[in-house]
Amino acid sequence: MCFSATASFTAATVLSTIGVISIKKTNNIKQVPFACIPLIFAMQQLSEGFLWLNLIPEGDKTIANVATYGFIFFAQIFWPIWVPYSIFLLEKNRRQKGIFKILVAAGIAVSIYLTYCLLAIGVEAKITAYHIAYIQKYPLALKAFVIAFYAMSTVVPMFVSSIKYMWILGLAVLLSYLISVYFYHQNSLSVWCFFSSIISIGIYLIIRQISNNAKE
Numbered sequence: 001m002c003f004s005a006t007a008s009f010t011a012a013t014v015l016s017t018i019g020v021i022s023i024k025k026t027n028n029i030k031q032v033p034f035a036c037i038p039l040i041f042a043m044q045q046l047s048e049g050f051l052w053l054n055l056i057p058e059g060d061k062t063i064a065n066v067a068t069y070g071f072i073f074f075a076q077i078f079w080p081i082w083v084p085y086s087i088f089l090l091e092k093n094r095r096q097k098g099i100f101k102i103l104v105a106a107g108i109a110v111s112i113y114l115t116y117c118l119l120a121i122g123v124e125a126k127i128t129a130y131h132i133a134y135i136q137k138y139p140l141a142l143k144a145f146v147i148a149f150y151a152m153s154t155v156v157p158m159f160v161s162s163i164k165y166m167w168i169l170g171l172a173v174l175l176s177y178l179i180s181v182y183f184y185h186q187n188s189l190s191v192w193c194f195f196s197s198i199i200s201i202g203i204y205l206i207i208r209q210i211s212n213n214a215k216e
Contacts, residue, residue, distance in 0.1 A: 004130075008049030015042035015197055022204040027211050033086035035207050040082070041197035044074040048132065055127050068125040069118070072134060076114045080107035080153040090210065093162045100157065107153030110146055114138075165206055172199045 019039025026035050051067035054060045084107050088100035117138045124135040138146075155177070158170025176195035 005049045005052035008045045012042040012045040018201050018204055022207050025207050025211055030089040034090055037203050038200045041200050045197055047071045072123050077111045080111045080150055083154050084157040087157045087161050090163055096160055096162050099160050103153055103157050106149045110149035169202050
């Protein structure tokens, strides 16, 4: 998380519990990828917890590097594909499913580009003002397109979905992004991922709703 190692590990523990409960609540294999999101966020928060412990001068630089790349993998490469695809699997409306194919394609495109940037340019993590900042000197020329495609794949799917209450989850994620950028500009990636991980607890409520509807 963006404040301390203890907070990161605590968030990881809570999210792991919610993730396991959500998975147990599923009654269809197609629901599992979406139900897994809190559990995967727990892994991301766990990586940042280890990063906190090893960014200090006496920390292990190898562990710090692995944790840095692990966090960025989830934040920038994994989620743009997993989020739209997991919601696509839940969707039953044919029109929406067609839109989701476009959103998944956008996620794949931005993930490929960010993977290239990560491997070719790299990333550096620093503790600044009680938060972790990820320094990425990626090409500025494509920044607007990257932001647009990233939003298309990680935020828009929740508004496109016909599933009840999914839009509320999307609104919470969008608001958390705006708050992170406005109040924590230099550390927005870390802060937004923390907010999003906590918001993902709402995934259990959506899975429960879907399961209950299936029984009716």
